[in-house]
Amino acid sequence: MALKAGVRVFRLNGLRPAVRLLSTHTRPEVQNAQNSKVAEFPGARAPYISELKFVSETSYDPIPIYRVLDHNGEVIDSKEEPAIEKDTLVNMYKTMVQLSQMDKILYESQRQGRISFYMTNYGEEGIHVGSAAALSPSDLVFAQYREVGVLLYRGMTVTEIVNQCYGNCEDPGKGRQMPVHYGSKQHNFVTLSSPLATQMPQAVGAAYALKRVPNNDRCVICYFGDGAASEGDAHAAFNFAATLDCPIILMCRNNGYAISTPTREQYRGDGVASRGPALGILTARVDGTDPLAVYNAIRAARDHALRHNRPALIEAMSYRVGHHSTSDDSTAYRSLEEIQKWNNDENPIQKFKMYLERKGYWDAGSDEALQKEARDLVVKTMQQAEKKQLPPWKEMFEDVYHDMPPRIQKQVKELEDHLAVYGEHYALDTFKPE
Ligand SMILES: Cc1ncc(C[n+]2csc(CCOP(=O)(O)OP(=O)(O)O)c2C)c(N)n1
Known part of the structure; x- marks a missing residue:
């Protein structure tokens, strides 16, 4: 079954084509039967055929993965390079580096018994900054737990983040949540909760509420993992988003694993993206290790959500380079070679750095200084956080x-x-x- 590619081309700010979002599949049997009588059942409008045909996941070509950068950070097709200002690009890169340094130090801090728990974001930094840069700061975020780069990009300070992980008296959440369960009213980021996918119907409800606001210019983005996408709440959220016409971006981070469950055991069929067209949701699949591809997709999805009050589903393909959390040892269920391969070949930070260097916006000297500065900031903040008292x-x-x-x-x-x-x-x- 062939994909009907390029169903719609979105234009960002009316300037240039951005990304094609695939909304429908055209099945050959449908094409063949185009001249036959179309049935108009209340539940489906489709042609009659006289030969019984089942449709399976192999009837479809997989939904393609959109990317702007190759693994060397080179733009593949210059028409697809988004017009992002130098300062913004550099800020995106700095956020990725800060995030990765924070992950290294806070992960170690848990190993040393200083905090009780931590989750790293290695391999998914491009999803965080690519999406955060494409959104308006007023758009409402419902996240899972592996999206702290979005908060960093929005301006939550390393001090606030570290204080949350230490649960001290300056933790904005007053020490009531496990580490990494951030929230910030100021940054329009709804406080995380651990039970998977609970944020999804809530996010759709929030989007529904927003569309009722006169002249609404805010959308909701809801992040979730490939594992969370199997929860009943995820299916309910998809269908409500579609049938209630909600301005929401459903942002799946497909990083290959849900703790020890690989995606081959998580679902059959063509990943999470294939559920979008089935439910009438405009859908695209992107390379989540490429911040520019994520950026273009989110810009176009946001435009669609606000212009038409309709949902969009983006499946960002990536690889969870770190262990699931500090409670996990992922070498028990995957090989070191596999991890190293992804970390080396499709490293979002390296890829983006090479892109910036090519453009003349970055160099090795600036990089060395940034890595040190980012590291020192976390170490200093951590030392201060440790000295602070617990909340009353x-x-x-x-x-x-x-x-x-x-x-x-x-x-x-x-x-x-x-x-x-x-x-x-x-x-x-x-x-x-x-
Ligand atoms: C309802 C529910 N079931 C099980 C868990 C335990 N759990 C925590 S994270 C996780 C894996 C989620 O994987 P995924 O959604 O792919 O996100 P990732 O951790 O890979 O970013 C599981 C099973 C939970 N928190 N909530």
Whole structure:
């Protein structure tokens, strides 16, 4: 079955073609039957055929993977190179480097027992900055947990991020979440929750609410992994997004694994992207190791979402170079050679650096200085974060209810009384006084 390629060409700012989003498949049996009678059932409008034909995943060509850069950071087709200003490109690169240095140090910090948990983003930095740069800062983000580069790009400081991981008194989340479960109202980034895909129907609901705002100019982007895409919530979210006409970008990070489950065990068929056309969602698949491809796809998807109040699905193909989390040893289920191959051949940071060098925007000297500066910032911030006290213990009773109900007030009092007698047995000096 042949793909009907280039169904629509999007123009960014009316300037130039950006990326083709594939919205439909044309099946040969449909083509062959084009002259035959078309049935008009309430549930499907399609031609009748007189020979029974099943359609399987092998009936389709796979949805192609759009890229702008090759693995040496060279632009493949100059028409596809987005017109991004030098400062923005350099900022995108700096964010990727900062993210990767932060990952190295915070990962080590967990190994040394300084924080309880961490998740790295190696291999997916291009998805973060490519999408963040293409969005408006006011667009609302619903993320999974491996998207902190979006927050960094939006201006969340390394200090805020490190304070969250340490759960200290300056953690914007008041130490109530596991490390890496960030959130920021200021940066329009909804606080993460661990149960997979729960953010997806919520994101669609938020997009539905936005479209009801007069002259709305904000869309929602919802990030999720290939594993999360198997959850029931993901399917519900896709269908609601399509049928309720929601301005949302469904952004799948397909990094090949859901902890130890490889994608070959996660789904049959053509990945996550193939579900888009099936549900009537405009869809594109991109090389997630190429920030420019991600950028073009998100720009076009955003334009579509806001112009038509319709969802778009982007499947960004990448490889999870790091372990799933600090609780995982991925060499138990994949080879070192496989990891090294992806890290060497399709490294998003290297690729983007080579692109910037080709354009004369970057050089080895600047790179050495940036790597050191990025590293030093995290180390210094971490040392400061460690010295900060924990949030006042009484805060754990707050913020659920606007007015604290009597039964919670009773619990506060009980703990106060308990600490008045047995306080010496607790490290109360580690908590900030109220
Ligand atoms: C409902 C639910 N089931 C299981 C888990 C345990 N879990 C945490 S992360 C994860 C894998 C998710 O993989 P994917 O969505 O591909 O994202 P990735 O970690 O690869 O970025 C699993 C199974 C969970 N958090 N929530």
